[in-house]
Amino acid sequence: MxxxxxxxxxxxxxxxxxxxxxxxxxxxxxxxxxxxxxxxxxxxxxxxxxxxxxxxxxxxxxxxxxxxxxxxxxxxxxxxxxxxxxxxxxxxxxxxxxxxxxxxxxxxxxxxxxxxxxxxxxxxxxxxxxxxxxxxxxxxxxxxxxxxxxxxxxxxxxxxxxxxxxxxxxxxxxxxxxxxxxxxxxxxxxxxxxxxxxxxxxxxxxxxxxxxxxxxxxxxxxxxxxxxxxxxxxxxxxxxxxxxxxxxxxxxxxxxxxxxxxxxxxxxxxxxxxxxxxxxxxxxxxxGDGRKVPAREEIPNRAVARRSLVAIRAVRAGERFTEDNLGVKRPGDGIAPIEYWDYLGKIAQRDYAANEALEP
CATH class of the missing domain: 3.20.20.70 (Aldolase class I)
Structure with missing residues (x-):
C-alpha cells in the first residue's frame, strides 16, 4: 500500500x-x-x-x-x-x-x-x-x-x-x-x-x-x-x-x-x-497495492455485467447445441462463455426455453 x-x-x-x-x-x-x-x-x-x-x-x-x-x-x-x-x-x-x-x-x-x-x-x-x-x-x-x-x-x-x-x-x-x-x-x-x-x-x-x-x-x-x-x-x-x-x-x-x-x-x-x-x-x-484482483465492491457487479451460456432459441432434450441455438447473454451467474466451444455439439439433457441459461 x-x-x-x-x-x-x-x-x-x-x-x-x-x-x-x-x-x-x-x-x-x-x-x-x-x-x-x-x-x-x-x-x-x-x-x-x-x-x-x-x-x-x-x-x-x-x-x-x-x-x-x-x-x-x-x-x-x-x-x-x-x-x-x-x-x-x-x-x-x-x-x-x-x-x-x-x-x-x-x-x-x-x-x-x-x-x-x-x-x-x-x-x-x-x-x-x-x-x-x-x-x-x-x-x-x-x-x-x-x-x-x-x-x-x-x-x-x-x-x-x-x-x-x-x-x-x-x-x-x-x-x-x-x-x-x-x-x-x-x-x-x-x-x-x-x-x-x-x-x-x-x-x-x-x-x-x-x-x-x-x-x-x-x-x-x-x-x-x-x-x-x-x-x-x-x-x-x-x-x-x-x-x-x-x-x-x-x-x-x-x-x-x-x-x-x-x-x-x-x-x-x-x-x-x-x-x-x-x-x-x-x-x-x-x-492501492498493485495486485490485479477484483475490488470488493466489484464482485456483486460481475453477475450483472458479465454473460453466461444461454439457449438463444428453444432447444428440446436430445437436440445438439450449435452456433444457431447457443449464445452468451447476461446475467453472468451461469456457465462462463469460455466454455462455449466445449458445449457445441453436446446433447441437451432437457428442454430449454429461448434465453434460458444452460445448466452444467
Missing part, C-alpha cells in the same frame, strides 16, 4: 513579518488538513549582503524600491514570535516546522522549540557549513533540491553524512565527505533520516519546467525517500507527484494571493489547500 503522504503547508514568509498573520496561517493550514505548517527562520543580516539582488519573481512581486536585504528584514519573525507560533500549532493539532537559514536559528528551533525535523531550502543545498551544522543535531532532514544537479545532491549528502556520523573532532573536507558515501552503513543512516524533495525554483513554475520524473531519478540514484516541493499554479501537479510516488508534498499557503510580498502570487489560498489535501488523499486511496 502507498504510505500516507506528509503534506506541508509552506507558510514561509507569507505572514509578512506579522505574528498575528502567522497565527492565522497556522489555523488555515490546520483547517485545510495539512500535516505540517512550515515557516522560515532567519536574520536578514546573516542571510544577505546589502548588494544582493532580488530574483526576478521577487522584483515582479515587490518592486525595486527595497533591496533584497531590506525586503528580508521586513519578513523576519522574532524568536519569541516563533515560540508563540509553535505553541499555536500544538493547540491546533498541526506540526510546526521551520527552515533555518543559519546555525543560530537552527539552534533556537532545536533547543528552545524542540522541532523534530529540519528542512533545508534549495538555496542552501550547496551551503556545506550549514548542512554540516544541521546534521550534527542528529535530526531527520528534508532537503529541497531545486536548481541542483545529481552531483550537487550527492555532495550535499556527503556533508550531511559527515555531520551525522563523523566524530565532532574530525576535520571536514570534500574528500572526507566523499569517502563516507563509499560506506554501506552511511547509506543506511541517510535512508533513515533524509528525504529529498524535487523542486523547480521559480515562482510560479510553469508546467514544462517541473519534470516530475526527476523524482524517480533521485530515488534511483540515492535510494532515499523522495517528495516534491511545488511552486506551480493550482493543485493538480502535487496530486500527480503523489501518484508518481512522492512521500512528501510541500506547497506555499497564503491567506490572500493579492497581499504584498514575494511569495503570495505563487501560493494557494486556504480553500485551495483544503482541496489539494483532499485530492492527495483520494489519490493515495486510489493507488
Amino acid at each position: 502507498h504510505r500516507r503522504t506528509l503534506i506541508i503547508a509552506e507558510a514561509g514568509v507569507n505572514h509578512n513579518g506579522d505574528r498575528a498573520r502567522a497565527l492565522e496561517l497556522v489555523k488555515a493550514a490546520a483547517r485545510a488538513g495539512a500535516d505540517v505548517v512550515k515557516f522560515q527562520s532567519f536574520r536578514a543580516d546573516r542571510l544577505a549582503t546589502a548588494g544582493a539582488a532580488k530574483a526576478s519573481y521577487q522584483q515582479a512581486a515587490t518592486g525595486n524600491a527595497q533591496s533584497q536585504l531590506e525586503m528580508l528584514r521586513a519578513l523576519e519573525l522574532s524568536e519569541d514570535d516563533e515560540v508563540n507560533v509553535a505553541a499555536a500549532c500544538a493547540a491546533a493539532g498541526i506540526a510546526y516546522m521551520s527552515t533555518p537559514f543559519d546555525a543560530d536559528s537552527a539552534t533556537h528551533l532545536v533547543r528552545r522549540i524542540g522541532v523534530s525535523t529540519l528542512k533545508v531550502g534549495s538555496g542552501d543545498l550547496t551551503n556545506a557549513p550549514l548542512l554540516l551544522q544541521l546534521a550534527r543535531f542528529q535530526l531527520p532532514i528534508i532537503l529541497s533540491t531545486g536548481m541542483a544537479t545529481l552531483a550537487e545532491v550527492e555532495q550535499a549528502l556527503g556533508v550531511i553524512a559527515f555531520g551525522y556520523l563523523a566524530d565532532a573532532r574530525a576535520q571536514p573536507s570534500p574528500a572526507g565527505f566523499a569517502n563516507l558515501l563509499l560506506d554501506r552503513e552511511t547509506w543506511t543512516e541517510l535512508r533513515a533520516k533524509v528525504t529529498l524533495l524535487h523542486c523547480t525554483t521559480e515562482y510560479p513554475a510553469d508546467p514544462h519546467s517541473i519534470n516530475l520524473r526527476a523524482m524517480a531519478t533521485l530515488q534511483n540514484a540515492f535510494g532515499l525517500p523522495v517528495g516534491f516541493s511545488d511552486h506551480s499554479r493550482g493543485i493538480h501537479v502535487p496530486a500527480a507527484a503523489v501518484a508518481l510516488g512522492a512521500a512528501v508534498i510541500e506547497k506555499h499557503l497564503t491567506l490572500d494571493r493579492d497581499l504584498p510580498g514575494p511569495d503570495h502570487r505563487a501560493s494557494i489560498e486556504p480553500d485551495e489547500m483544503a482541496a489539494m489535501v483532499a485530492s492527495i488523499r483520494d489519490v493515495e486511496a486510489a493507488i
Whole structure:
C-alpha cells in the first residue's frame, strides 16, 4: 500500500513579518488538513549582503524600491514570535516546522522549540557549513533540491553524512565527505533520516519546467525517500507527484494571493489547500497495492455485467447445441462463455426455453 503522504503547508514568509498573520496561517493550514505548517527562520543580516539582488519573481512581486536585504528584514519573525507560533500549532493539532537559514536559528528551533525535523531550502543545498551544522543535531532532514544537479545532491549528502556520523573532532573536507558515501552503513543512516524533495525554483513554475520524473531519478540514484516541493499554479501537479510516488508534498499557503510580498502570487489560498489535501488523499486511496484482483465492491457487479451460456432459441432434450441455438447473454451467474466451444455439439439433457441459461 502507498504510505500516507506528509503534506506541508509552506507558510514561509507569507505572514509578512506579522505574528498575528502567522497565527492565522497556522489555523488555515490546520483547517485545510495539512500535516505540517512550515515557516522560515532567519536574520536578514546573516542571510544577505546589502548588494544582493532580488530574483526576478521577487522584483515582479515587490518592486525595486527595497533591496533584497531590506525586503528580508521586513519578513523576519522574532524568536519569541516563533515560540508563540509553535505553541499555536500544538493547540491546533498541526506540526510546526521551520527552515533555518543559519546555525543560530537552527539552534533556537532545536533547543528552545524542540522541532523534530529540519528542512533545508534549495538555496542552501550547496551551503556545506550549514548542512554540516544541521546534521550534527542528529535530526531527520528534508532537503529541497531545486536548481541542483545529481552531483550537487550527492555532495550535499556527503556533508550531511559527515555531520551525522563523523566524530565532532574530525576535520571536514570534500574528500572526507566523499569517502563516507563509499560506506554501506552511511547509506543506511541517510535512508533513515533524509528525504529529498524535487523542486523547480521559480515562482510560479510553469508546467514544462517541473519534470516530475526527476523524482524517480533521485530515488534511483540515492535510494532515499523522495517528495516534491511545488511552486506551480493550482493543485493538480502535487496530486500527480503523489501518484508518481512522492512521500512528501510541500506547497506555499497564503491567506490572500493579492497581499504584498514575494511569495503570495505563487501560493494557494486556504480553500485551495483544503482541496489539494483532499485530492492527495483520494489519490493515495486510489493507488492501492498493485495486485490485479477484483475490488470488493466489484464482485456483486460481475453477475450483472458479465454473460453466461444461454439457449438463444428453444432447444428440446436430445437436440445438439450449435452456433444457431447457443449464445452468451447476461446475467453472468451461469456457465462462463469460455466454455462455449466445449458445449457445441453436446446433447441437451432437457428442454430449454429461448434465453434460458444452460445448466452444467
